[in-house]
Amino acid sequence: MGRYGRYATAGLAYLLGALFACTNDPYPSADAERKILYEAFSDPPRTLDPQVAYTTSASAVIGNICDTLLEYHYLERPFTLIPGLALEVPAAEYRTDGQVAYRFVLRPELLYQDDPSFRLGARGSITRRVVATDVAFALARIADPAVNSPVIETFAKIVGFREFTERLEARREGDPTFARLPVHEQYAAAGAIRGIRIGGTTEIEIVLVEPYPQILYWFAMPFTAPVPWEAVAYYDGQEGREHFADHPVGAGPFRLALYDKQARMVLERNDNWYGLRHPEWDAPGATYPRAGTAEDADAGRLDPAAVGRSLPFIERIEFRREKEAIPAFTKFLQGYYDASGIVRESFDRIVRDDHLSPEMTALGMRLDKSVTPAVYYLGFNMDDAIVGAPAGERGRKLRQAMSLAIDAREFTRLFINGRGIPAQSPLPPGIFGYDPAYANPYRVVDLARAAELLREAGYPKGIDPRTGKPLRLTFDTGDTSARALLTFQFHVRAWKLLGLDVEIAATNYNQFQDKVRKGAYQIFQWGWVADYPDPENFLFLLHGPMGRTRSGGPNTANFSDPRYDELFLAMKSRENDARRREIIDQMLALLERERPWIELFHPEDYVLSHGWLRNVKPIGLSLPTAKYWDLDVTRRAALRMAWNRPIRWPAYVLALATVALVLPGVVVYLRERRR
Amino acid sequence: MIAYIVRRTLYGGVTVLGVLVFLFVLFFSVTTPDDIARRALGEKAPPEALAQWKVNHGYDKPALWNPGRPADTLLVEHFRRMLTFDFGRSDADDTPIADRLRRGVGPSLCLTVPLFVIGLALGIALALFVAFFRETYIDRAGVFVCVLAMSISMLLYIIGAQYLVGKLLRWFPISGFDASPDVLLRFLALPLLVGILSGEGSSVRFYRTVFVEEMSRDYVRTARAKGCSDGRIMWHHVLRNAAIPILTNVIIAIPFLFTGSILLESFFGIPGLGSVTVDAINGNDFATLRTMVYIGSLLFVAGQILTDISYVLVDPRVRLQ
Numbered sequence: 001m002g003r004y005g006r007y008a009t010a011g012l013a014y015l016l017g018a019l020f021a022c023t024n025d026p027y028p029s030a031d032a033e034r035k036i037l038y039e040a041f042s043d044p045p046r047t048l049d050p051q052v053a054y055t056t057s058a059s060a061v062i063g064n065i066c067d068t069l070l071e072y073h074y075l076e077r078p079f080t081l082i083p084g085l086a087l088e089v090p091a092a093e094y095r096t097d098g099q100v101a102y103r104f105v106l107r108p109e110l111l112y113q114d115d116p117s118f119r120l121g122a123r124g125s126i127t128r129r130v131v132a133t134d135v136a137f138a139l140a141r142i143a144d145p146a147v148n149s150p151v152i153e154t155f156a157k158i159v160g161f162r163e164f165t166e167r168l169e170a171r172r173e174g175d176p177t178f179a180r181l182p183v184h185e186q187y188a189a190a191g192a193i194r195g196i197r198i199g200g201t202t203e204i205e206i207v208l209v210e211p212y213p214q215i216l217y218w219f220a221m222p223f224t225a226p227v228p229w230e231a232v233a234y235y236d237g238q239e240g241r242e243h244f245a246d247h248p249v250g251a252g253p254f255r256l257a258l259y260d261k262q263a264r265m266v267l268e269r270n271d272n273w274y275g276l277r278h279p280e281w282d283a284p285g286a287t288y289p290r291a292g293t294a295e296d297a298d299a300g301r302l303d304p305a306a307v308g309r310s311l312p313f314i315e316r317i318e319f320r321r322e323k324e325a326i327p328a329f330t331k332f333l334q335g336y337y338d339a340s341g342i343v344r345e346s347f348d349r350i351v352r353d354d355h356l357s358p359e360m361t362a363l364g365m366r367l368d369k370s371v372t373p374a375v376y377y378l379g380f381n382m383d384d385a386i387v388g389a390p391a392g393e394r395g396r397k398l399r400q401a402m403s404l405a406i407d408a409r410e411f412t413r414l415f416i417n418g419r420g421i422p423a424q425s426p427l428p429p430g431i432f433g434y435d436p437a438y439a440n441p442y443r444v445v446d447l448a449r450a451a452e453l454l455r456e457a458g459y460p461k462g463i464d465p466r467t468g469k470p471l472r473l474t475f476d477t478g479d480t481s482a483r484a485l486l487t488f489q490f491h492v493r494a495w496k497l498l499g500l501d502v503e504i505a506a507t508n509y510n511q512f513q514d515k516v517r518k519g520a521y522q523i524f525q526w527g528w529v530a531d532y533p534d535p536e537n538f539l540f541l542l543h544g545p546m547g548r549t550r551s552g553g554p555n556t557a558n559f560s561d562p563r564y565d566e567l568f569l570a571m572k573s574r575e576n577d578a579r580r581r582e583i584i585d586q587m588l589a590l591l592e593r594e595r596p597w598i599e600l601f602h603p604e605d606y607v608l609s610h611g612w613l614r615n616v617k618p619i620g621l622s623l624p625t626a627k628y629w630d631l632d633v634t635r636r637a638a639l640r641m642a643w644n645r646p647i648r649w650p651a652y653v654l655a656l657a658t659v660a661l662v663l664p665g666v667v668v669y670l671r672e673r674r675r
Numbered sequence: 676m677i678a679y680i681v682r683r684t685l686y687g688g689v690t691v692l693g694v695l696v697f698l699f700v701l702f703f704s705v706t707t708p709d710d711i712a713r714r715a716l717g718e719k720a721p722p723e724a725l726a727q728w729k730v731n732h733g734y735d736k737p738a739l740w741n742p743g744r745p746a747d748t749l750l751v752e753h754f755r756r757m758l759t760f761d762f763g764r765s766d767a768d769d770t771p772i773a774d775r776l777r778r779g780v781g782p783s784l785c786l787t788v789p790l791f792v793i794g795l796a797l798g799i800a801l802a803l804f805v806a807f808f809r810e811t812y813i814d815r816a817g818v819f820v821c822v823l824a825m826s827i828s829m830l831l832y833i834i835g836a837q838y839l840v841g842k843l844l845r846w847f848p849i850s851g852f853d854a855s856p857d858v859l860l861r862f863l864a865l866p867l868l869v870g871i872l873s874g875e876g877s878s879v880r881f882y883r884t885v886f887v888e889e890m891s892r893d894y895v896r897t898a899r900a901k902g903c904s905d906g907r908i909m910w911h912h913v914l915r916n917a918a919i920p921i922l923t924n925v926i927i928a929i930p931f932l933f934t935g936s937i938l939l940e941s942f943f944g945i946p947g948l949g950s951v952t953v954d955a956i957n958g959n960d961f962a963t964l965r966t967m968v969y970i971g972s973l974l975f976v977a978g979q980i981l982t983d984i985s986y987v988l989v990d991p992r993v994r995l996q
Contacts, residue, residue: 024841026848028858044954046715046768054717145727150720237771245769261768262778262946262954263852320851321944323953327850330842334849510710552722646845665813 024644026320026336032637035314037613037626038337040322044261049245050222051141051149056622059222063624064267064317065113066225066250069104069135070216071285072533074628075292075301075617078430079533081216082284085110085130085226085251085274092213092575099159099195100211104219106132106202106226107283111272113255117234127272130251132204134226136196139206140187141232142223145169151223157215159207160194167191184229211573217532220623225250253286253312253627265319269312275627279310286311288615288628299368301615306630313615313630332608335640338631339609339616347417350608354418364611364639370618371421371429372605373530375538378406378491378598379557383519383549387473389560397457398471399595403442404450405494412601415487420601425588426538428602430620432576433535433584440592443599450498462499470501476521477504478512488525516556519549525600526556533621535584536572542596543568559596612636676987676994680980687976694972695965699753702961708734708749711766714959732766732962757969767960775951775963776970782852783935783947786863790870791932795925798875802882803909809887817879824876832873833942836865850944866943870936881924885917892916918989926982930974934967 027038045058050066053059069086072079081089090102110130112118118125139158142149143165156162168190172179178186195207208215218224231249235242246259253275254267269276275286288306296302306313322328325343332340342350350360356367380399382388387395408422424440427433454462464471473495475488485506492502502523507515515521530537540546544560546553567587574580591597605618612632619625712728713720720728729735738749745751756763762772805817841849847864889895890913898908935949944950948967955963986993 022846022864023861024845024848026851026853026858026862028855044768054720146731148716148724148728148731150716150724152724153721243769260778260946261770262775262950263782263944321946322850323941323944323950324850327837327841327942327944330837330849331851334842334845336848508705510705510707513709513713644845647843648846650844651846661816662813665808665811669808669811669813 022646022648024334024646025640026331027318032640033633034316035631035633036316036318037314037629037631038318038320039339040328040331040337041265041319042321042323042325042328044321047245048248048256048259049147050225050227050248050250051138051147052245053222054150059622060624061256061265061267061319062222062248062250063252063622064254064626065248065252065256065270066222066227067252067273067285068220068222068225069106070220072220072619072621072623073284073289074619074625075289075296077293078432079621081220084220084285086219089216092211094211098211099207099209101205101207102215103203103205104132104135106130106135106204107274107281108202109278110251110274111277112228112249112251113270113272115228115231115249115255117231117249118228120230120234121228128228128230129201130226130228131201132198133201134228135204135224136192136198137184137187137229137232138224138227139196140164140193141183141227143168143193144183144187146172146183149223151218154218157208157210157212158193158195159209160192160196164190164193182229182233184233213573213575214532214534214536217534220532225252252624254317257316261321263321267317267319269315275311282308296617299366299617301617303614306615312627314626317626335610335636335643338613338636339607342417342606342608344417351417351606356608360608366609366611366616368607368609368616368618370605370620372603372620373428373431373533374528374603374620375423375426375428376420376525376527376600376603377423377426378600379524379526380596381519381521381524381549381556381558382560382596383558384522386471387522388558394457396594397453398459399598400442400593401450401453401457401498402495402500403595403598404444404446404453405498406491406598406600407445407494408443408600411487411490414490416601416603419604419606421604423599423602425591425599426541426597427535427584427588428530428538431530431533431535431538433581433588435585438588440599442592442595447497454498454500459499462501470499472501472503473522474503474505475523475525476512476515477506477524478509480506480508491525516548517552519558524556528554530621535580536568539568539571539584539587542591557596559594561590561594564590564594610636610639612639676984680984683980683983684976687980690976691969691972695754695757695969698965698968699750702964703738703749706959706961711959711961715766715768732764753965757965762966763962765955765960766962767954767958772963772966776948776966779935779946779948779951780933781854781947782945783940783949784932785854785859786866786870786939786945786947787932787935789863790867790874790936791928793867794871794874794878797871798878799882799914799921801875801879802886803914805879806883806886806890806913807905807909809890814883818883821876821880821883824872825880826876827873829869829873829938830942832869833938836869836872837942840865840868850942852943852945862943862945866936866939866945870939878924882917882921885920886913889913889917919986919993922985922989923982926985927978929981930978931971934971934974 041057043057045053045055045061047053048058048062050062053062068084070081070089071084073082083089085106086104087107090104093101095101112127112130114126116126118128121128139155141147142152142155143161145165168186171190178189197205199205228249232244235244235247237243248256253270253273255270257268258264258266274281275283288309288311290307292302326345329340329343329346331337350357351367356365380387385391387398389395412418412420422443424438424443429436454460458465459471462470475492477484477488485504488504492504495502528538528541541554542557542559542564543555544565545551546555547558547560548556549558564587567583571580571583571587605620607616607618609616612635614630615628708729709725711734712725716724716728733752736747736749736752741747764771765775805814808814837849840846847861852862853859895908895912898912933948935947937949937953939945940947940949941953951963952967955967
């Protein structure tokens, strides 16, 4: 056999070997029986800096690394806060000068994860205690303009917060030597934030300039998680070190073991976490809850084997990047991801009559649903002369009529596979003030009444008396995708039934933003996902001073009503009590009549998980829940093997067919050449 | 030849500068620094944070003209960064772009080098085989399969292979990437298969045309008359004399091995430079996108010059003037 023949034989042997050994298992076989949770992610987090990260993908990672002072109860609904790193949820202390203080006491002996950066503080040290000044440091980072935290305005309610920002900026601009100091030294030299008072190593008091009970929710988000100054100073991107935004260091149940954001992120259990070091504390944030809703009991989330046990149950979380939804879902069906959303293309195969299909049930899968604290709506620009407040009663009746033409249930059925419940008001279920019995009289489809309202508004059968033609309105959007245009067409067709001529003005996002800034728009579609489960986080979207055109705020409808604003101010600073409920009812009644929005739907979160993944409860908010989950890895390994046996015979058939096709020709040709 | 190379390099430099100007104009005609900031910080970011982000990333400068400080504009900064290879940080996530290039080049090469080598070797071998049996049913069937293969969209190959090989036959993972040696091959198998299948149609057809033309030349008849074996004629004579058109096709592709394959990397989840480019486009990441386009244009110019030089090396009759 010649040299080429040997190469060919070796190549063939390699290919045959590869074919016999082939497997679609994307993981090393050694990991098959380990408690590793596999999850897919599509967009890598922009940053893992806890004071900056504001996306769902970042929360899924950073929330597991940086424990917060407070947390949400995993099972109870409506959402309730429980202590995390803090010993208890602090009560507001109202002061005579109008200020409000919250005093947090940290658990003693909390430790950060092991990390080389701690050598900066003490030689040879790889961890240290979490102290109250670390919380103050995190808040100072939010105030630092160089950190570029998106929540800087929220925390400006802390006494002296803005002054600290100004002092820091002034010192940096005026003194280059100061600007070169490590940030913790800069913060110290600029002077503390007046409204943050430290008492010993475990006490921190936050003083607000005015009542703002929602501040406690922010202490359940990574923005306020304690951060060691050593990590920020050490991970500066110099001399081969990473940036802090790529190497967060925290005191959570997991630590970041590998961060290749383009492909893979790995979290390993943090052995320094208080839940593992001190199970005897029976801390609420480190113990599987003993109580939940009746639905939790039915769904097996109150399994005696889990209740009261120390968290976390799993040893590692692997996030693998899947840019495309269909391959990710296929890998879930093959058992290589433990949980998944449902891709639109496969929805009808997975869900039948709002339940898991028999085929999927037979595979041992489970479907969990929950309404997300979010609202999607159509909005009117209330500054507009035709649809807005300047049109007075005419404009109001026009808006009411248009609201009566939109069928939200049909909209969700057509465009999001019915994964949403029709919205009656801005408040979704699970939020204080939501009334399941409330039916907005303008959120039903009633074309006859709509026609009557249009007539009263001076647009009989939708005709504009000035032109004698159908009233022409514009639907402004910054989304030019075909799918988005289809959804907008749905509304346009509904309004056409009233005789209105609504034109879709689709521009690119920048042009749309420009129109919004200038107030040159009439109707739009928008959505809002809550930061925290409080009615204030929805109703502020219609607070007058938040008007988009006037102040760049989130009130894109530019709704401004003195009575609503007055009620909003009274509601936002109250605790959840009967009076607050009463105020909210008044606000909703006002919105019902004024119709700055046509509420569409509150989206539902569908989580599909394999039977081997336990204790899954969709939470809706961007919060880490993996510490409550458990895995039956033996069952997973067995099912993966059963579902993924390779089918090899087509390879043999293909090889034989190729030989059978080519060989006769070669033989005949060579024979002829020899002649 | 040196004068020729210098002249081609200068022309290439002008081309690259033109690409940079076009890139700047096109990018900022569809987006603005505000939009880039909003994408980076999220929809909920307040105006103050957006303004600060622009300051931190140098997007607070005028785009083209700054009366007081003419050198302090986005355009000047754009050229300064590119021409000094100081790529800066990603607009999307602040990662140093040089780090991203370093991390991405490995996975890209893991895919493109075997794809290039196997594709080239297989393409030449199949083309020699088909050309050898020219005017037989093997040749006709080969050409038909080639035309069929090159007529099918790459996307169809990808989706078809993921469905058939990954999902139904379960031979390889449907997507993903892991650089660990024990699992790397299984992740590369499917994208390699797709890359080779989708590229071979046009390659084999092109090389076959070249070989058939060479095989009709006098020296082949002479070699055969002298008793040379068919194998020797094909490998030693035809292949060598067909080198110039093959080189044209091949050398220009070599620099682009570093920039990866956009489609394959995106659909198979390979974190290479092609994937970085797609992410930059989707994420409005001007800093990364301009770097990738700049590197692409430099490699294109380098590929052109290398191709010209290779002509001289393989064919002594060629002179570069």
